[in-house]
Amino acid sequence: MGTFFRTAHRSRLPSGRATFAALGRRSLTNNGFFRVSEEVREALHAKKPVVALETTIYTHGFPYPENVALASLLESVVRVNGGVPATIGILDGVARVGMDPEELIRLTESAGKSTTLKLSRRDLSYVCGQRLVGKNFNGGTTISSTMLLAHLVGIKIFGTGGLGGVHRGAESSMDISADLTELGRTPVAVISSGCKSFLDIPRTLEYLETEGAYVGTFADGRKGDVDFPAFWSRDSGVKSPTTVENEIEAAAIIHAQHSLNISSGLHFANPIPTESAIPKETMDVVIEEAIRQANASGITGKDNTPFILNKIKELTQGASIPANKALIESNVRRATIVARELAILES
Ligand code: PSU
Ligand code: MN
Numbered sequence: 001m002g003t004f005f006r007t008a009h010r011s012r013l014p015s016g017r018a019t020f021a022a023l024g025r026r027s028l029t030n031n032g033f034f035r036v037s038e039e040v041r042e043a044l045h046a047k048k049p050v051v052a053l054e055t056t057i058y059t060h061g062f063p064y065p066e067n068v069a070l071a072s073l074l075e076s077v078v079r080v081n082g083g084v085p086a087t088i089g090i091l092d093g094v095a096r097v098g099m100d101p102e103e104l105i106r107l108t109e110s111a112g113k114s115t116t117l118k119l120s121r122r123d124l125s126y127v128c129g130q131r132l133v134g135k136n137f138n139g140g141t142t143i144s145s146t147m148l149l150a151h152l153v154g155i156k157i158f159g160t161g162g163l164g165g166v167h168r169g170a171e172s173s174m175d176i177s178a179d180l181t182e183l184g185r186t187p188v189a190v191i192s193s194g195c196k197s198f199l200d201i202p203r204t205l206e207y208l209e210t211e212g213a214y215v216g217t218f219a220d221g222r223k224g225d226v227d228f229p230a231f232w233s234r235d236s237g238v239k240s241p242t243t244v245e246n247e248i249e250a251a252a253i254i255h256a257q258h259s260l261n262i263s264s265g266l267h268f269a270n271p272i273p274t275e276s277a278i279p280k281e282t283m284d285v286v287i288e289e290a291i292r293q294a295n296a297s298g299i300t301g302k303d304n305t306p307f308i309l310n311k312i313k314e315l316t317q318g319a320s321i322p323a324n325k326a327l328i329e330s331n332v333r334r335a336t337i338v339a340r341e342l343a344i345l346e347s
Helices: 002-011 017-028 038-045 066-080 101-108 121-133 143-153 178-185 201-211 247-259 280-296 301-315 320-346
Strands: 034-036 050-053 084-091 094-097 116-119 138-141 157-159 189-192 214-218 266-269
Touching (some): 034 143, 038 050, 038 084, 050 143, 050 320, 066 084, 066 101, 066 320, 084 101, 084 143, 094 121, 094 143, 101 138, 116 121, 121 138, 121 143, 121 178, 138 143, 143 157, 143 178, 143 189, 178 201, 189 247, 189 320, 201 214, 214 247, 247 266, 247 320, 280 301
Parallel strands (some): 034 094, 050 084, 050 157, 116 138, 157 189, 189 266, 214 266
Antiparallel strands (some): 084 094, 084 138
């Protein structure tokens, strides 16, 4: 009984430095379900600033071939800002952290196929296990599964477009993104432009508080309270729980979180660059119509977000796309600078 308790207890220790290193070493041993690229492995070993990137934005967000261009652009943004990109996704039934350019093209160009899936935490063992019985899937990882895989190797920073949230009407549908529960259980800092306003932003922030996830919004020189951003629009009408001045302050918060061994995640909202923003009033009309069509077509569950995103693209005649690209690029740049500052604090 005593031995059992000690063993069970040890395996559940929060990720302190020693435990984390051991976990990292074990996971870094590629095992047929999980593979870390040589570049990412070496960067982690050398304590370089590594930035995780998700792949649902390529498989279920941007169409081919724009998704291929975006994938390569975002990796370049990390590199020119002094970081190492770790693009995360499932290729041929293997969870991958870091892919070479040829592999990244193979995953992104498989977007739209019935064997290329959108994968959150719940789906990972399903697709990887299927490989053993001869079924071959690719998958874009959402924020939740990207955080999970990043954490397995000790990556602490992740830059992406927008966070999933509590859907409108969730009080009856219970549609709440797994991104939010992941932020409650995995200590990775996600830098995104907040939630699209087809979600219920006040309830999303309430839920994140319940989950114990930190939420802050970059102030960029604005004084006093600032809004939690709504993806294409800098304002949402909902105040951010806290504000953050700059990347140095964000890194300090992340460093404190890890030093305190707090196992939940952090979300830093970076409002879309002003010159790319679409006014809230314009988006409100488009979003209402997209939601109406989703409801009329009976779209629910994991298909809801991609369906609405597609409708918004149609209804804005593609104007939402450059804005979407601009904000992702800005988030990934910011994530890289935060990762650099964190590496300094940890050295
Ligand atoms: N929000 C966006 N763009 C996206 C997503 C969300 O503005 O591409 C993707 C992300 O991968 C996110 C996922 O993690 O959708 C959330 O899906 P769901 O709402 O089904 O949890
Ligand atoms: Mn959902």
